[in-house]
Amino acid sequence: MALLEVRDLSVRFVRKSEPTVSAVDGVSFDVHPGSTVGLVGESGCGKSVTSLAIMGLLPGRGTEVSGSVNLEGSELLRLSQREFDRRRGKDLGMVFQDPLTSLNPVVPIGLQVSEVIERHRGLSRRDASREAARLLDRVGIPDPDRRLKEYSHQLSGGMRQRALIAMALACEPRLLIADEPTTALDVTIQAQILTLLKELVAETGTALIMITHDLGVVAGMCDEVNVLYAGRIVERAQRHELFSRPRHPYTAGLMASVPRLDSPRGQRLAPIEGSVADNIPWEGGCAFSPRCGNALAVCGERAPELETIEQGRLLRCHNPIGAAELERAHD
Amino acid sequence: MLRYTVRRLGQLLIVTVVLSVLLFGWLRALPGGPVSALLGERATEESRARLVQQLGLDQPLYVQYWKFVQRAITGDFGVSTGVQPGTPAMEVFLQRMPATLELSVLALLLAVAVGIPLGYFAARRQGGWLDNLSITWSLIGVAVPVFFLAFLLKYVFAIEFGVLPASGRQAAGIDATHATGFFVLDGLLTTEWDAAWNALVHLLLPAVALSTIPFAVIFRLTRASVLDVVEEDYVRTARSKGLGAMVVRGRHILRNAMLPVVTTIGLQTGALLSGAVLTEQVFNIPGIGQALSLGFQRQDYAVLQVVILATAMVYVLVNLLVDLAYAAIDPRLRTR
Ligand SMILES: Nc1ncnc2c1ncn2[C@@H]1O[C@H](COP(=O)(O)OP(=O)(O)O)[C@@H](O)[C@H]1O
Ligand code: SF4
Ligand SMILES: [Mg+2]
Numbered sequence: 288m289a290l291l292e293v294r295d296l297s298v299r300f301v302r303k304s305e306p307t308v309s310a311v312d313g314v315s316f317d318v319h320p321g322s323t324v325g326l327v328g329e330s331g332c333g334k335s336v337t338s339l340a341i342m343g344l345l346p347g348r349g350t351e352v353s354g355s356v357n358l359e360g361s362e363l364l365r366l367s368q369r370e371f372d373r374r375r376g377k378d379l380g381m382v383f384q385d386p387l388t389s390l391n392p393v394v395p396i397g398l399q400v401s402e403v404i405e406r407h408r409g410l411s412r413r414d415a416s417r418e419a420a421r422l423l424d425r426v427g428i429p430d431p432d433r434r435l436k437e438y439s440h441q442l443s444g445g446m447r448q449r450a451l452i453a454m455a456l457a458c459e460p461r462l463l464i465a466d467e468p469t470t471a472l473d474v475t476i477q478a479q480i481l482t483l484l485k486e487l488v489a490e491t492g493t494a495l496i497m498i499t500h501d502l503g504v505v506a507g508m509c510d511e512v513n514v515l516y517a518g519r520i521v522e523r524a525q526r527h528e529l530f531s532r533p534r535h536p537y538t539a540g541l542m543a544s545v546p547r548l549d550s551p552r553g554q555r556l557a558p559i560e561g562s563v564a565d566n567i568p569w570e571g572g573c574a575f576s577p578r579c580g581n582a583l584a585v586c587g588e589r590a591p592e593l594e595t596i597e598q599g600r601l602l603r604c605h606n607p608i609g610a611a612e613l614e615r616a617h618d
Numbered sequence: 619m620l621r622y623t624v625r626r627l628g629q630l631l632i633v634t635v636v637l638s639v640l641l642f643g644w645l646r647a648l649p650g651g652p653v654s655a656l657l658g659e660r661a662t663e664e665s666r667a668r669l670v671q672q673l674g675l676d677q678p679l680y681v682q683y684w685k686f687v688q689r690a691i692t693g694d695f696g697v698s699t700g701v702q703p704g705t706p707a708m709e710v711f712l713q714r715m716p717a718t719l720e721l722s723v724l725a726l727l728l729a730v731a732v733g734i735p736l737g738y739f740a741a742r743r744q745g746g747w748l749d750n751l752s753i754t755w756s757l758i759g760v761a762v763p764v765f766f767l768a769f770l771l772k773y774v775f776a777i778e779f780g781v782l783p784a785s786g787r788q789a790a791g792i793d794a795t796h797a798t799g800f801f802v803l804d805g806l807l808t809t810e811w812d813a814a815w816n817a818l819v820h821l822l823l824p825a826v827a828l829s830t831i832p833f834a835v836i837f838r839l840t841r842a843s844v845l846d847v848v849e850e851d852y853v854r855t856a857r858s859k860g861l862g863a864m865v866v867r868g869r870h871i872l873r874n875a876m877l878p879v880v881t882t883i884g885l886q887t888g889a890l891l892s893g894a895v896l897t898e899q900v901f902n903i904p905g906i907g908q909a910l911s912l913g914f915q916r917q918d919y920a921v922l923q924v925v926i927l928a929t930a931m932v933y934v935l936v937n938l939l940v941d942l943a944y945a946a947i948d949p950r951l952r953t954r
Contacts, residue, residue, distance in 0.1 A: 344857055368863075375860035383858075388851035393873050393948055402869070403859040438949040454859060 289317035290494050291341070291462055296354035298336050298345065310336040312518035312569060313354070318462065323488065323495040325509035325526075327502060327541070331563050333518040334498045335384075338464045340364075341496075342381050343371040358462065377407040380455035382484075384467040386447035390439035396423075397435025400454050407458045422453040427483060445476035452483065459491050466498045481507060502545045506530060511599075514538050517566050517574035520593060523601040534596070534607040536581045573605065581606045622945065626938045633934050634927070641923050642686050695924045700916025701909050707920035710909060711928060716799035717787055718898070718905035720817075722890045724825040729832035730883065737840025737879075738872065744845065756837045759830035765896035768827035772900060775823055785902035788817045824901040828893045832886040839882050843875040850874070877948055884940030887933050 298311040311333040318324045326334050339345045341356050343363060356363040358378060366374070383389040391399060400419035404410055410418060416435065423431035426449040439447055448468060455463055465484060469477035485508060488495045497508050505512050505526065512529050514522040514537065522535040533539040540559035561578040568574065569590045576586040583606050593603040653666050653675070661669075670676060674685055689695070695707040702710050740749040776784035788794060788801050794813035796804050802821070805814025847853065848871060856870040894907035902908075906925055913922040945951040 342858055344854055372857075372860040372862055375858055377860060381858045383851060383855060385851060389855045391852040391856065391870055391874070392950060393877075394869060395949075398869075402861055402865065406859070406861055406865075440950050451855070454855070 290320045290359060291318040291496075292355070292357040293317070293337075293341065294355040294357070296337065296340060296356060297352070298333070298340050299351040301349050301351055309568075310518055311340065314515070314518070314520055315354075316513050316520065316523070318494045318496060320461065320494055321488075321492045322510045323497055323508050325505040325512040326496060326498045326515055327500065327505055327512060328515035329500055329541075329559075329563060332515045334500075334515060335466055337515075338381065338466050338496065338498055341464065342375060342379065343368070344381075373407075376403045376455075376460070377458045378460050379462040379464070380458070380460040381464040381466065382448070382451050382455045382468045385471045386444055386451055387439070387471070389451055390447055392439055395436050395438060396442065396450050400435075400450065400457060403454055403457045419453070419457070422457055423450065426450070426453045426456075426487070427479075428453075444472050445479060448472060448476075448480050449483065452480075452487070456487055456491065456493065460493060462496070463488065463493045464496045464498065467500065469504065470500070484508070502541055514541070517563065517569065519569060519574070519603065520601065521575070521603045523599075525599060528600060532609065534600075534602050534609060535604050536579050536606075536608055537575050539608050540578075581608065622951075623938075623942065626941060630931070630934045630938060634931060637927060637930050638687060638690060639683070641927060642683050645919060645923070690927070696920035698918055698921045700918030701912045701921045707918075707924045710921050711906070711924040713799065714905050714909050715928075716801075717903050718891075718894050718907055720800050720802060721821060721824055721828060721897070721903065721905060722887075722894060724821050725828035725890060725893075726832060726883070726886065728825055728829040729836050729886070732829075733833045733836030734840050734876075734879065737837045738844050738867075738875075740837070741841045741844035741848070749841075752837060752841075756834035759834035762830070763896075764827060764831065764893045765900055767830060768824065768897050768900035771823045771827050782823050783820050787820050787903055788813065789820075792816050824897045824903060827900070828890060828897045831889050831893060832883075835882055835886060835889075836879060839879050840875065843878050844871060847871050847875045873947060877944065880940055880944050880947065884937040887936045891929055891933075 294315045296311055296314045297309070300308040300310060302308075314333075314337060316324065326337060328334055336345065340352055341363065343366065345352065352364060354364070358374070363371070363374070390396070397416055397419050400422055401412065401415035404415040404418050405412060408415070408418075420431040420435055423434055428434050428446055428449050434442070434446075434450075439450075442450065452468075468484065469480050472480060481504060484495070487493070495508075497504065499505060509526050512524060512526055513520050514529075514535060516537050522529070522533070522538050524534075529538065530542070533542055537559070544559060559578055565577040566574045567577060567587070572585075572587040572589060573579070573582070573591055576582045579586065581604075585605050589605075591603045591605045593601050596602045596607075653661070653669050674682055677685075693708040697703075698705050698707050698710050736748075736752050740746075740752045743749055772784055775782045783789065792813050794801065794805060794810055794817075795808045797807060798804055801817035802814050805811065805817055852874075853866065853870050856866045861870075891907070894905060895911050896907070897903070898905045898907035899911060906929070909921055910925050912918070913925065
């Protein structure tokens with residue numbers, strides 16, 4: 288059975304003076320215990336909103352959430368904030384994008400780690416603090432006893448993200464959500480943090496939802512990958528399937544825009560033309576059609592459905608990559 | 619932290635020196651010079667001449683200034699001519715200071731005790747009835763002049779309904795020992811509970827009147843600050859850890875939201891003092907504010923000097939304390 292079942296999750300932001308934003312639109316996916324699932328897509332496609340909906344951290348007012356988020360048999364969307372507070376940090380944890388702003392500047396690092404231990408593991412302040420030092424050590428922060436008393440401005444960017452990872456994993460949750468955990472970091476630090484995450488996930492058996500706009504990150508970490516576009520999943524596949532045979536034009540576009548070690552020197556990357564600003568609403572056809580090289584007439588008339596094309600593989604496209612080739616092969 | 623404190627104390631010294639020069643200059647620039655200022659217009663020629671010599675006004679300016687400083691350091695600002703004629707100005711000040719301090723502290727306590735929680739809850743229920751009510755109230759607090767509000771409070775609660783005393787610091791019939799001059803404190807120290815209570819009751823209306831502006835400022839700043847802070851990523855992190863509402867509120871929201879508020883509390887000392895001048899008039903409280911207005915009316919420059927110098931120093935000192943408190947909350951200031 289799946290650890291987490293997200294079904295038909297939709298999030299709309301309804302504001303009086305502004306048009307309603309449909310940020311997440313009927314998203315469904317499963318996360319199995321101990322596995323790593325990727326959510327990939329350009330900025331603004333709804334990755335963060337999806338993760339915040341799962342965590343119950345979306346702003347209350349003006350936000351309409353529907354569908355179902357089921358963690359180990361209990362429906363999270365129906366929990367009150369008070370009930371949710373007993374689960375967050377314990378059964379599911381989250382690491383955010385910007386470590387600098389995600390740490391409280393006026394609370395010592397140690398207390399920010401130990402408070403979650405105190406809360407969910409029922410340890411005394413002293414024991415929780417000792418445990419916090421052990422955790423800081425585990426995530427690779429040198430001299431943890433001294434760091435406990437320090438504040439976020441005294442830590443480097445990488446150290447801050449390590450501390451945040453320690454907090455999220457302090458109670459060994461079954462599920463960890465990492466929302467672009469390396470985007471705000473230096474390139475050299477990024478790899479270290481990803482390696483650390485991978486180690487910890489393997490060590491604790493925690494399932495991981497890895498959110499990123501960077502297919503390079505996906506290639507290194509994920510078992511299964513969901514590609515999001517304009518709030519909808521457009522393609523899902525096992526990682527090696529996706530990389531060896533991308534079917535959705537958007538997925539292929541993303542891959543073409545990732546620098547590869549084996550690509551010829553000086554060859555220009557091919558970013559996807561246009562921007563999300565060109566999207567049409569899904570109601571009017573395929574949201575990607577204004578930017579899509581494969582677009583057919585039907586694409587601007589009718590939205591494609593998400594269909595199972597093979598075992599474990601989903602696709603939302605009228606004219607996927609390789610379709611013509613496949614047909615030719617049939618003839 | 620030590621270096622910071624020393625630097626701020628240095629600033630205090632500079633402010634005091636600059637102010638003493640200004641006061642010295644002011645006294646000499648008065649129509650008729652300091653002699654008329656001290657003796658009044660109708661003094662005889664002999665007494666004028668005597669004073670000129672006594673004050674050393676025939677000597678060069680810098681000598682005069684130095685003498686002024688020497689006397690000021692020993693607390694000698696001359697003798698009151700108008701507020702309490704014949705009493706040394708310093709003594710006048712010391713007698714009156716407790717009344718004003720008591721009033722201002724209570725007013726500030728009221729403003730903080732009401733303004734901060736109200737600011738927090740108004741922000742958390744932004745647009746709700748409590749929010750709208752508090753905003754309206756704080757607007758009225760700022761817009762209505764303090765003396766008018768003081769009159770209104772006095773009229774309604776003291777004269778019309780008679781539930782609170784209309785003037786003074788303590789009922790005349792109360793047998794109270796005054797050891798410190800702070801009447802509430804005196805009553806508590808001597809366990810004369812009725813005296814303490816009576817003094818507190820006398821303080822209530824003037825303190826409420828005096829607290830309106832600091833309340834309004836503290837309330838609005840708390841509200842705005844909380845609205846900013848709840849949007850911060852670290853508050854979301856705190857929630858993602860499932861810390862109960864109490865911890866998120868106290869440790870993660872309020873501690874950060876208080877930073878600008880703490881500074882403002884220091885700046886409010888100025889508003890309190892100017893407010894005290896009017897409030898003390900209305901409720902006939904023999905404090906510094908009253909001494910200041912009487913001092914101007916009766917041109918009692920000796921008393922005015924002490925009061926102005928002392929209030930300026932209090933203002934700078936309070937702000938120093940506030941900055942230290944700020945540094946105590948904000949580690950970024952301490953460890954840089
Ligand atoms: N609180 C909010 N109010 C209104 N719109 C929002 C809010 N949060 C996110 N959005 C919108 O929802 C969409 C998805 O945002 P997000 O999930 O943050 O994207 P990303 O994939 O980059 O994480 C964006 O169009 C964004 O503008
Ligand atoms: S449905 Fe049409 S427009 Fe959309 S991705 Fe597929 S081919 Fe392109
Ligand atoms: Mg995001």
